[in-house]
Amino acid sequence: KAGVTQTPRYLIKTRGQQVTLSCSPISGHRSVSWYQQTPGQGLQFLFEYFSETQRNKGNFPGRFSGRQFSNSRSEMNVSTLELGDSALYLCASSFQGLTDIQYFGAGTRLSVL
Amino acid sequence: DAKTTQPPSMDCAEGRAANLPCNHSTISGNEYVYWYRQIHSQGPQYIIHGLKNNETNEMASLIITEDRKSSTLILPHATLRDTAVYYCIVRVANSGYSTLTFGKGTMLLVSP
Numbered sequence: 001k002a003g004v005t006q007t008p009r010y011l012i013k014t015r016g017q018q019v020t021l022s023c024s025p026i027s028g029h030r031s032v033s034w035y036q037q038t039p040g041q042g043l044q045f046l047f048e049y050f051s052e053t054q055r056n057k058g059n060f061p062g063r064f065s066g067r068q069f070s071n072s073r074s075e076m077n078v079s080t081l082e083l084g085d086s087a088l089y090l091c092a093s094s095f096q097g098l099t100d101i102q103y104f105g106a107g108t109r110l111s112v113l
Numbered sequence: 114d115a116k117t118t119q120p121p122s123m124d125c126a127e128g129r130a131a132n133l134p135c136n137h138s139t140i141s142g143n144e145y146v147y148w149y150r151q152i153h154s155q156g157p158q159y160i161i162h163g164l165k166n167n168e169t170n171e172m173a174s175l176i177i178t179e180d181r182k183s184s185t186l187i188l189p190h191a192t193l194r195d196t197a198v199y200y201c202i203v204r205v206a207n208s209g210y211s212t213l214t215f216g217k218g219t220m221l222l223v224s225p
Binding site for chain 2: 004042043045090092101102103104105106107
């Protein structure tokens with residue numbers, strides 16, 4: 001069974017640009033969550049999508065948005081990039097069973113110059 | 114979700130058991146203890162979880178104290194590939210939400 005796939009693995013952008021990251025969850029998983037990880041702040045929750053609907057949202061500005069498609073694949077968009085957006089962006093999927101275990105992808109490392 | 118406290122770092126010799134402690138003194142009755150680890154430059158990996166009984170799987174064992182205020186993750190025969198940051202998380206299962214809050218975790222260094 002294939003794991004969570006994130007593309008691209010690495011991105012370099014400049015301030016003011018926008019970026020779109022992609023996540024393909026494990027087959028059968030309907031929940032996709034996005035996280036930002038930085039050395040200073042650790043792992044921070046961005047938002048979660050379940051059956052194409054945003055179900056929960058973390059404390060990030062509106063420049064961070066996402067969506068989920070009918071096949072459960074998800075995209076995350078960051079507009080007007082800032083230097084502080086440089087981070088590892090992680091996607092996790094889950095089936096929403098009794099234990100709701102999160103399965104993470106390898107992440108997309110975004111560098112904003 | 115209840116907060117957890119873990120030592121910032123631990124060392125372990127290859128082949129020996131690694132015992133990683135976690136304090137969660139404010140845990141609620143419906144909160145589970147989860148353990149994840151993150152190897153450098155990779156995404157976090159689920160290890161094990163439990164409510165109040167001890168649990169064991171192919172990766173590790175989880176020992177939860179009777180009062181549930183602390184737990185220990187045991188890697189019975191640590192290898193160099195077990196070097197990683199280990200996160201202890203307490204959260205309600207099947208809550209309808211998938212958010213996770215990771216603390217600083219414990220950096221486990223396994224040496225030859």
